[in-house]
Amino acid sequence: MININNRSAKKAKIIHLNNLRAKVLKSKHLNSLPNYILKFIKANLDELLSANPLELTELNKKYYSIQKSSNKRKYDSIIKKVFSYKNFSKDKKEYNLNDLSNNISIKYCPYCNRQSTINVRANLIKPDFDHYFPQSRYPILGLSFHNLIPSCTVCNSRFKLNKPLRLKFYPHPYMDNIIEDFNFSYKYDINSKNTISIILNKNNPIPPKVIRHLKLFKILETYNAHNDEIFDLIKLKQIYSDRYLHILSSQTYTGLKVSQKELYRLAFGVFYDSEDFGSRPFSKLKKDILEELNII
Ligand SMILES: [Zn+2]
Numbered sequence: 001m002i003n004i005n006n007r008s009a010k011k012a013k014i015i016h017l018n019n020l021r022a023k024v025l026k027s028k029h030l031n032s033l034p035n036y037i038l039k040f041i042k043a044n045l046d047e048l049l050s051a052n053p054l055e056l057t058e059l060n061k062k063y064y065s066i067q068k069s070s071n072k073r074k075y076d077s078i079i080k081k082v083f084s085y086k087n088f089s090k091d092k093k094e095y096n097l098n099d100l101s102n103n104i105s106i107k108y109c110p111y112c113n114r115q116s117t118i119n120v121r122a123n124l125i126k127p128d129f130d131h132y133f134p135q136s137r138y139p140i141l142g143l144s145f146h147n148l149i150p151s152c153t154v155c156n157s158r159f160k161l162n163k164p165l166r167l168k169f170y171p172h173p174y175m176d177n178i179i180e181d182f183n184f185s186y187k188y189d190i191n192s193k194n195t196i197s198i199i200l201n202k203n204n205p206i207p208p209k210v211i212r213h214l215k216l217f218k219i220l221e222t223y224n225a226h227n228d229e230i231f232d233l234i235k236l237k238q239i240y241s242d243r244y245l246h247i248l249s250s251q252t253y254t255g256l257k258v259s260q261k262e263l264y265r266l267a268f269g270v271f272y273d274s275e276d277f278g279s280r281p282f283s284k285l286k287k288d289i290l291e292e293l294n295i296i
Contacts (some may be wrong), residue, residue, distance in 0.1 A: 001109040002179070003274075004110045005175070013050050013145045015095070019094070029082045033075065033078055033079075041118075049143060050145050057133070080136075080142060112219060112284075114282065127150045127151060130151040132165060136162055160216065169212055184285045187198050196230055198220060233268070234293065270286045
């Protein structure tokens with residue numbers, strides 16, 4: 001999982017709040033709610049739209065503590081219309097899901113760092129947005145910025161589905177950074193030297209939260225379908241020993257100012273710094289293997 005709480009996300013959150021505050025308050029469905037719920041929404045609207053994931057779970061608890069349980073179903077269905085993700089995604093005139101997607105500008109799914117989440121409006125290619133806290137159980141968080149995770153269809157609709165994840169047990173892309181908590185490794189298949197499997201480096205204990213994430217999104221299974229990425233790195237090592245970047249660097253025309261990080265990107269197709277991992281697929285996988293091979 002890649003942490004996506006970067007500078008663009010922080011800006012995107014402010015735009016999200018400024019645009020949706022008015023939109024929610026204009027909703028005709030607010031009139032169907034009793035006064036005490038209306039009061040709660042008005043008093044907590046900014047937080048409902050922009051609070052961090054932990055605060056969102058607290059707000060949700062607070063909401064259900066004031067809501068009379070006998071009317072839960074009725075009020076939940078109205079709340080779902082007030083914080084309507086469906087309308088937000090369909091809206092063509094005002095601030096909508098496309099805008100959010102462009103503002104966040106994450107190119108690869110933060111859950112898997114494998115599939116694209118690029119928004120190509122003209123061709124109607126857009127990322128899914130996963131409700132980290134599912135709308136079915138958390139209707140009041142339907143439009144919360146930190147509850148809308150740009151993700152690929154596989155992660156959203158095949159692996160995570162409507163599972164209500166608890167922040168204590170699963171990492172959240174806006175809250176946790178698990179990059180340093182584990183490392184990918186590889187091994188040759190026992191039966192064939194020409195087949196390698198991507199595995200986890202077990203030298204250091206991996207936190208249970210990370211293990212749960214890797215299992216839920218079937219990271220090793222899906223990554224192993226791309227093991228050719230690792231073959232190429234091993235081949236580079238065999239051809240150039242561990243001096244590949246050094247050789248590239250020394251052969252670079254001196255008039256060109258190419259930094260070591262740029263050279264790394266040009267050579268391996270991924271960014272060096274973890275805050276840029278969301279811009280290219282398999283960024284962590286490749287960096288871990290390059291380190292293991294002593295190429296970098
Ligand atoms: Zn994904």
